[in-house]
Amino acid sequence: MSREILQVSGLSMRFGGLLAVNGVALSVKEKQVVALIGPNGAGKTTVFNCLTGFYKPSGGSILLDGQPIQGLAGHEIARKGVVRTFQNVRLFKEMTALENLLIAQHRHLNTNFFAGLFKTPGFRRSEHEAMEYAQYWLEKVDLVEFANRNAGTLAYGQQRRLEIARCMMTRPRILMLDEPAAGLNPKETEDLKALIGTLREEHGVTVLLIEHDMKLVMSISDHIVVINQGTPLADGTPQQIRDNPEVIKAYLGEA
C-alpha cells in the first residue's frame, strides 16, 4: 500500500522500578487508522506520551519518516507534525473557541514584533488567513455558532470536537487521539467516526488512537495493536484481533 510514516521498535519506559512499557513495536503506514487497545493501566497512554515527547523513553527507537524523534521535546515533535489530544480534554478554558484555534496556528502566523505593533499588511494578511482557516474547521466540526463562547462553557461533546479541530490547525501529519469517544453518546460517537473518516480521506492525516469502544475501533481501524501490562500482546487486522484467543482472554472477554 503506502509507505510507512511512523516506525516504533522496542519502545520501553521505566519509572523507577516499574517497567510501564516494554518492547512495544508499532508500524503505521500513511493515511492508516491504527488503534492501540488494552486493559486499563496497560501503558497505552504512556506509549502516547513517549511518542509525543512528554516522556523521554528509556529505550527503543521512534522513527518519523525514517528520522529518529525519540528524546526530542514535546513542542519539537508537535512541529514535525505529530499532534495529540488528551484523555481529559485540555482546552484553554477561559478563552473563546476561536482563540483556541488561533493559538494552535501560532507557528504559521506572522509573529514579528514590529509587524504586529504597526499592523503591517503582511501581519493583517496572516491574521486573516488564520481566521479563515479557523472558520473552515469550525464549520467542519459544527461549532461556528459557538466561535465566541468560552471553551470551558461548551458541552463536553463540543469540547471534544473543538480539541480535534484545534489539532488540525497545526496541519498535522499524524493525529493521535487519546480515548476520543470517552463520554460521548452513541450519536456523537457516530459523528466522531465520520469525522475521523474525513480527516483521513480529505486531509490525508494518519490517525493513531487509543479507544475502549470496541465497536468504533473495529469499524474504523486498519490495524490494531493490543498491549497488556506494558508488553505487546498481539497485532493485526480487526478480524485477526477479534479471533485471537489471547486477546479475548486478556481484554475482550468471552462472548
Added chain:
Amino acid sequence: MSRNLKSAFFSALLVWAVAFPVLGLKLSIVGISLQVHGQGPLALSVIVVCSVLMFLRVLFDKQWSAMMRSAPRGALISPKVSNFLTLPRTQRYIILGLIAVALVWPFFGSRGAVDIATLILIYVMLGLGLNIVVGLAGLLDLGYVGFYAVGAYSYALLSHYFGLSFWVCLPIAGMMAATFGFLLGFPVLRLRGDYLAIVTLGFGEIIRLFLRNLTDLTGGPNGISNIPKPSFFGLSFERRAAEGMQTFHEFFGVEYNSINKVIFLYLVALLLALLALFVINRLLRMPIGRAWEALREDEIACRALGLNPTIIKLSAFTLGACFAGFAGSFFAARQGLVTPESFTFIESAIILAIVVLGGMGSQLGVILAAIVMILLPELMRDFSEYRMLMFGALMVLMMIWRPQGLLPMQRPHMELRR
C-alpha cells in the same frame, strides 16, 4: 445556644486581641527611651463597640445569614451595566476619555495634583508591565520591583558617571531591565505558582541588597543624588541651566516658573504611559499575546500544539521587565535621587495589588486600580498610620465582593464572515 455563646465570646476576645495593641496603645519617645501609654477613652470605646458588635454578630449568626438571604439580592451593579462595562469596546472608550482628561489635567490642576498624577502614571506603567507577567502569562512575580530598581539605577549611574541625558538612557534602562528579566527567566522556567513567587521575591531582594552594598559604585544606602531632570529638546527646566544648555524660560522668553518643570515631567510620564498602553494593547492582539494567555491556561496543551513554553515565558518576563525599566528611569529622573530603600518589597506588593485589584489582564482595570491605590493614601494622609490596615481591609472586601477585580474585561468578540 451555648456553643454560639462560646464562639461569640471568643470572637469578641479576638477583636480585643487584635485591636487593642494596634489602636489602644500609643508609643511615645521620652528622652532616649520609648514609653507605652494607653490611648484616650475614645479609642477604647471604639474597640468596645466593635467587640460588642462582633459578639452580637456571631451570637445571632443564623438569624443574620437568614436575613441576608431573604433580603432582595440585588447585585451591587446590575448585570446589564456590568456586562456593558466589561465589553472591550466600552473599555476602549473609557480609556480614551481618561486620556483626554489626562491631557488637560496639568493645565487646570494645582501643582500638588499634577505631582500626584505623575506618581499615578508611574504606577500605571508598572501595573501595565506586571500585568503582562501576572495577568496574562499567569506567572506570579513578587520581585517586579527589582526591574524597576535596575531601570532607575541604570539612568542614575549612566548620568552620574558618563553624564548621559535622560532620553539617551531611557532605552538603555529599558534594555538593561529587560536583560535582567531574561536572566531571571532562565532559572525559574521550571517553577510555577508558589515556588516561582518565592524565587522572584528573593531576586527582588537580591537586587536591592546588591545596590545597597556595592557602596563604591552605587553610593550604598545613601544612593545617588543630583540626577538631572529630562530636558525638552535640550532645553532645561531649571532656573539656571547647566553648562552648554539653555533654559526653557529663556528660550521662549517667559518668566521662570517652577510649575513648568512639574507639568513637563507629568507630560513625559503621560507619554511613557501612553506608549506602554499602546504597545501592550497591540501585544494582546498579536500571536504572542494569545500565546501568553494560552500558557496561563494550560502549559501541557501548549506544548502539544508545538508552542515553545520556554520562549513564551521568557518573552513575558523580558517585556514585563522592560516596562519596569522605563518606569524606573523616569522615577530616577523625577526624584533626582535613588536609594535602595525606594525599592523594597512593599513596592512590589503595591504593584501586584494594582494588577489584582484591577482585574487580571484588564488594562482599564489596571489604570483605575493605580488611581485608587495611589490616590487613597494621599487623600487619607490623616490616617496614614492605618494605611496598611486599610490596604488589608480593601483587599478582603474585594475578595468578597468582586473577586474578579474592579473591572475585568470580557474576551474580545471576533466577527466571522458569514
